[in-house]
Amino acid sequence: MPLPTQPVYFLPLSETALAAFLDVGQIPASALERAGLFAAALCQGRAHHSAALTRLIDQACALFAAQPDDADAQFKALAAGMPGQLNDALQALAAQSVVLGPDAVVAEFCRMSPTDYPVDPFQAACRTTLEPHTIRFYTDAAGEEPDDVGIDVAQAPAYVERTHDYTAEQARALRAIVANDDEHIDLDAYAGAGKTHLILQLLDSATRRYTYIAPRPSQVQAFRRRLSGALPIEILSQISFANQIAGAAFRQGILGTAFRPTFQISKASFRDIAQRIGLQPIGNHAPTSVLRVAFDGIAAWCRSPAERLEPRHFVRALPWAMIDAGPYIAAAEHVWRCMFDPAVQKTTLLSLNVDHIGKWLALHRARIPTLWGTLLIDEGHDMSPAWKGLLSGYEGSVISLGDPNQRLVGRAPRFATGMKLEIAQSVRQGRLVEQLVNETVALDATGFFDGPFEGSADQPTLTRTYTRWDEVPGSGARVYGNPWRLLEEAQRLAAAGVPFGIHPDTLTSVGREVNRGEEAYREMTSHGGSSQRWEALLAECNEQDMPQIPRMFMRGYNRDRFIELGQRLAEFHDATLQLLLVEHAKNTEFAVVAMSMCCFRTGFGRGYAHNPVRAAYTAMTRGTQQLWLPAGALDELGQSIARFQANRTDYRRSKITRR
Structure with a gap:
């Protein structure tokens, strides 16, 4: 299906009037809306350029005004070519980048201009998602005392006014932020609601000292390119910010160690690490397996508010029914101490990530220095509770922008005290995606947002259902919930000679799974056909109907x-066809998105601890023009969230039993 090549065009026809015509054959009263209905009927059959649509509506409006009695015959002939369902008619229009005007705007123009079509004023009036708003950005000088060095309050302006296009919610959020210069604010915004736009507006205002903190270094570079001029703004990745906070705490001597923790990636093998730190086997688990379990437990602990390691932090790596987790907790505590031991880390033996550093700082009651001004935290929903706690103690203003529905594991932490703001209006996706997104979010009872997701009237986002994977477009993004499915698809595309790219982070994740599969098969063959890891892989692939994956390793993959x-892949950002896992779809946007069924079919066995509803939501809010879903996607998602919740219930019961 080709993508629309022209800007969105609004018909002078309300959704109410179109529904009435499709349901009972009712024809609108005004000549202008009759002309809009006439154009909608003709657009069901073939595409029309916007200029041709304007001429058609203009001529039809004049005709219906001059000969109102001819309307019945005209529409009776056209009715046979119209879909029976409103959504089908709207989808057919959206495929041509044509949408209906908002009901209130159509009613107003039918009243003001019932017999002619003022195209330019009407099109301008329909673009209601973004409208001009004037915001006052208050300056720091306005709040300074007259005797402050270098500040002449009499000469300094109290604020800077700027007019720009915002949604009404964006404007309200900006006004609340600039009016509360010492507040901690959680700004929750649905995907595509313009969080990046808000950040850029705040940074460009330059009325305060801002420090912008992005999750990844690549986002830092992207923001630097988008900012105008040499503004006095510091832009950091979370890695750089964590290193600097840890450095300040180290210099203050509150960490109780001669080791200054910094982000680092170890190149040592699990075998070398286990030998160097003296890790012992536990039962049938070799030291390398114990190390892997310890790393999983530490990762889960660092993403939780708990102060001590507990059995629940090991549920992904060990059976929930395990009676005694004590030895594994002791092993993980030993690994944790080694991660911050200066003698052990002299050669960068163990990796340290942002979550590790945040947990270490929180356990030592470190504080963030106030020299950063107002902190802007992008994708704050993914921040660990430890980091959120550290930010809660910051004496300056902090604005955490995020979408809790995109937090795939656990719950998005909140500030200890502060304000909550919310933006529900999307500027990325249209009204036709609205019901799908809200039905998806409703399957998870978390209920982060007070209001429902609202699609943009200005975006003709098309939703399509496929029954076979070969029906999806050959270009755009293909999103997967399972790395094995993606690997299988990549191998198939490569064998067929199709050029495509894979998201760099996805490529790394799939590579880890390949290592896991290869090691499990090698372990099985070297132990006379017995291997817990291989049996676990077989069970996982059997549950998800992927028997070809174990066979792939048995054949030498x-x-x-x-x-x-x-080595055969195209550069991801330049590729016509792009493959990625759902966890790497965050902070991305594509014209066309096709979701594999594995985005909805999760919650099995070893599984991935992603909340399946949030994973599906994250993927389906990426596409601006076309979104392709498998038939029965929401039914499958309902079963997945039921499995996910049942697994959590089973674990809670097992905890009670162990007590």
């Missing part, structure tokens, strides 16, 4: 073959 695949 290995890391070298995967590296060969990576």
